Amino acid sequence: MNYKVIYNEEKLKEFISWLPDLLPNEQYYVQLLARKKYNPETGLKSDKAQLKRFTATKERLFHKISQLELPFGRYESGNVDVSQDNLALYITPNPRDLHKASLLLMREISDKLIRNDNAINPHTLSLNIIQTTTSRKIFFDLDIDFKTENHQIAIDKFRKDVEDCLNKDCLSLIKTNGGLHCLIKLEDIKKEYQKSWYQKVSQLGCNEYEVTMNGDNVLPVPGSVQGIDFSPYFLD
Structure with a gap:
């Protein structure tokens, strides 16, 4: 038996297709984590134990994700076997700049020597x-945490509020x-919102949800696992 990282192959491929095409100097940064909060009973000491990370072109992304599905017991953190229920896969939707990263790496290694x-x-x-060298800031990422158990109420409220700040x-x-x-796809923001959207979005939040303005953030991968029997997905 192997770990299951790909939860829904069709949805994963749709997400990869949705991602921006890359320039020759760019790749996506991907990391597989073990999250204690999804199954605390497994005994993990850290909530975000990094199991594997890599970079990939858009064309190779699905193949490299599929290679993460190793036999049970191959992933561990602090000498504790990682449960299937702890797995979560993340990606940087903004491409990373390998050329700039190479120059920074040369300087860092020289300084250490x-x-x-x-x-x-x-x-x-x-x-x-x-991981920290962004090539193009195509998206601005908002991380929304729900403060109510009724997720649909929180989703409807946030959708209404954010569409008052930006074109849908x-x-x-x-x-x-x-x-x-x-x-938020920055190049698609209409002219009438360009000067006001950031200030308005930064003020979002209510009894149903709270917003973290992460900007260039890692994103749970639609079509992959995120905890117990759940996979992220696009909302219509």
Whole structure:
């Protein structure tokens, strides 16, 4: 038996198709985490234990995600076996710039060599730098946490509120395990909202939901697993 990372193959492929096409210097950054909050009884010490991370082109993304489905017991954190129920897959919807990251990596390694730092790990350094090196800021990401058990009420309220701040066709809503991500496609914001949207969105929040303005955030991957028997998906 293997871990299941791909929950719905069709939805995953639809999401990958939806992602922006990449330039030659760009790739997507992906990480598989073990989240304690989805199954606390497994004994994980950290809520966000990183199991695997990689970069991929859009064309190779599905294949590389499928390679994460290893036999049970291959993933562990702090000598604790990771349960299927703890898995969650994330991606940076804004592409990462490998050219710029390479230049930053050269500088970082040079600085460490000058300081006689013998604990250099180029692989770890490179992925750390790639993770934080955005190429193009295509999307601004809002992370919405629900404050009510009735998720539909929170979704309807947020949708109404955010559509008062922005034109509807620049918004993509993704339902996640316990919340929502709202991706704002910056180039599609209409002229009449361009100067006012950020201030208005930053003031969103009510008894039903709260908003975190993450901007360039990691996103739970639609069509993949996110905790116990749940997979993120686009809302119509």
